[in-house]
Amino acid sequence: MNRRPPLRLLAAAFVVAALAAAGAVAQHFRLFERGWFAVAQWRQGAEWQARALWLPDYDVVVEGRPIPGVENVSALTYDPDRKTLFTVTNQNGELIELSLDGAILRRIALAGFGDTEAVEYIRRGTYVISDERRQRLFEVRVDDATRSLDAAASRHLSLAIGRSGNLGFEGLAWDPDGQRLFVAKEKPVRIYEIRGFPEATADFAVDVADDPKRDRGLFVRDVSSLQYDRRTGHLLALSDESRLVVELDTRGRPISTLSLSRGHHGLKESVPQAEGVALDEAGTLYLVSEPNLFYVFRKRRVPAGAAAAPAAAMPYSRTA
Structure with missing residues (x-):
């Protein structure tokens, strides 16, 4: 039964x-x-x-402004010498210079760079562009006359760290004081620190390190862009899927966030697919979202004495 x-x-x-x-x-x-x-x-x-950018104090002042004639913007960096922004597209292969209000200033054709997902200002006229799928980093030179760039003519570094197709290198950030290039892997979330490229050491050795404890503490589902703040020594991590910008202090701890969802920080609509974040010397945040949307966030108030001297380097654990 x-x-x-x-x-x-x-x-x-x-x-x-x-x-x-x-x-x-x-x-x-x-x-x-x-x-x-x-x-x-x-x-x-x-x-x-008292010692942070403090993202809760930021509000949107330019929301979702289309960048005409551009598709699939991916990444953003601020050039303090030119007072402009640079982004890359990962379909037709272009490096695009933008004004601080999102207008196109020029388009630079890219040849042989693969799946370009990130660009980062290093020093006057020098940038790094990443190839996500093949995990390559290219050092490129750009001046007023540049109209095209060829990967074959560019110094590059190839890495093979946990390859996972289209979930590779998505974000770059440069620390000029510590001479570190931060490289973000989209999924699973990892942030690597590279010394010796693009600024070579005396013996041209390249050192790659990470901080597993810091990465485990990140409560985001992916990382699509990075930004280093020289004044505080803090790192910003942008997550498309979590619709967040997270501020990490010099110990790698999350200390503040900026939500990219509707109703937060003055946003009337959620940012659809955030792909790049940049920060200028005044603390203004710029952001781009696929397919071609441009955003600006500014701090609603700046406390007296908020500017800080460059902080000590973020510690990390070495990998074999």
Whole structure:
């Protein structure tokens, strides 16, 4: 004779399944890490605010302005010498110079660079462009006369770190004081630090390191762009899927966030697919989103004495 399981066993099985599903969802959206961050920010926010960019104080002043004639913008960097921005496209292969209000100033054709996903200002006239799929970093030179760039004529560094197709190198950031190039892997989230490229050391050795503890503490589902703030020594990580910009302090701890969802920071609509973030010397944040949208965020108030001297380098753990 077949007997049906007791109702309490069915109920217990249902509860276990529900808890497992809830745990999986919480892990997917990094809810435990975000909850811990919320508690830490509540307890230490006043201390952090005094020595941070402090993203909660930013509001949007230019929202979703289309960049005409451009598709699939990917990445953004600020050039302090030219007082302009540069972005790359990953379809038709272009390096595009933009004004600070998002107008196109010129288009530079790219040949042989592969799947270009990031560009970063290094020093006057020198940038690094990344090839996401093949994990290559190219050093390129740009001046007023530049109208095209050929990868074959560019010094480059090839890496092979946890290759995963189209989930490779998505973001770059340069620390001019520590001579470090931060390179973000989209998924799983990793931030590598490279010394010796593009600024070569005396023996031309290249050192690649990471900080697993810092990366585990990031409560975002992906990283699409990075930005280093020289005044505070902090790193900004942009996440498209989590619709967040996260500020990391010199110890790699998340200390503030800027939500890119509708209703936050004055946004009337959510940023659809954030791909690049840049910061100028005044602390203004610029952001681009696929397919061709441009945003500007400014701090609504700047506390007296907020500007800080360059901080100590962010510690990291070396990898073999």
